[in-house]
Amino acid sequence: MRYGFYLYGIFPLPGPQKLELEGLDKQPVKTHIFDDFVFLYSEAKQQRYLASRRNLLGHETVLEEAMHAGYRTVLPLKFGTIAESWQAVEKELLVPHRQQLHELLKQLTGNREVGIKIFWETNEELQRLLDLQPELKAKRDNLQGKVLSMEETIAIGQELERSLEAQKQGIIDRFHHELNALAIDRVENDPLTEAMIYNAAYLIPWDRETEFGDRVERLDRAFEGRLRIRYNNFTAPFNFARLNSD
The missing domain is CATH 3.30.910 (Protein Binding, DinI Protein; Chain A)
Incomplete structure (x- = not known):
């Protein structure tokens, strides 16, 4: 059963290309472009993820491996962030926080x-x-x-x-x-x-x-x-x- 998308982080365009990463629940990690943001995600197989050491490390490892692959500018999302749909991402994250997200990515670029x-x-x-x-x-x-x-x-x-x-x-x-x-x-x-x-x-x-x-x-x-x-x-x-x- 799928509960939506588990979100790891946000990259600026063009975002990660051809990453072969394994996320939580051993799901393949994918990218989704929404406006000028690139989301790193995998399918969520649980309605809620326990903040266990294994899950926390899994979340962090996905982001760190993407950075090791050369995609250094990333805005990590909080552990356990699940979106039911991309429409929900737009409504709950992008619409109210688009400008802040741009500013944070700008601050993190090169750092x-x-x-x-x-x-x-x-x-x-x-x-x-x-x-x-x-x-x-x-x-x-x-x-x-x-x-x-x-x-x-x-x-x-x-x-x-x-x-x-x-x-x-x-x-x-x-x-x-x-x-x-x-x-x-x-x-x-x-x-x-x-x-x-x-x-x-x-x-x-x-x-x-x-x-x-x-x-x-x-x-x-x-x-x-x-x-x-x-x-x-x-x-x-x-x-x-x-x-x-x-």
């Missing part, structure tokens, strides 16, 4: 998304903080073994938290100083875990990725193993494909 996630060890950073601020360490040590009031407990906890936050921001500022000048745009997302202190996507020119990656490696060396950095240098630009709601 790519890279992602950075930074992790630290909270306990180690707290000890580093106390070593660097002996007055704060002495204040904490003087309270050990004493019966503290709720106000005293909260006060020392807040002071430690503020100092640790400042330490964290100092690291982030260092990355901003090194990387922001190479970026056309930047999106900062919420950390995914307690150990993650920075989660950002950068939009950079395709031909500056080597320089960007070198700077990330230089930062990694500068912190001498203090941080764990995850750098993704090839992904569809999901963070820069967001439509503004009216």
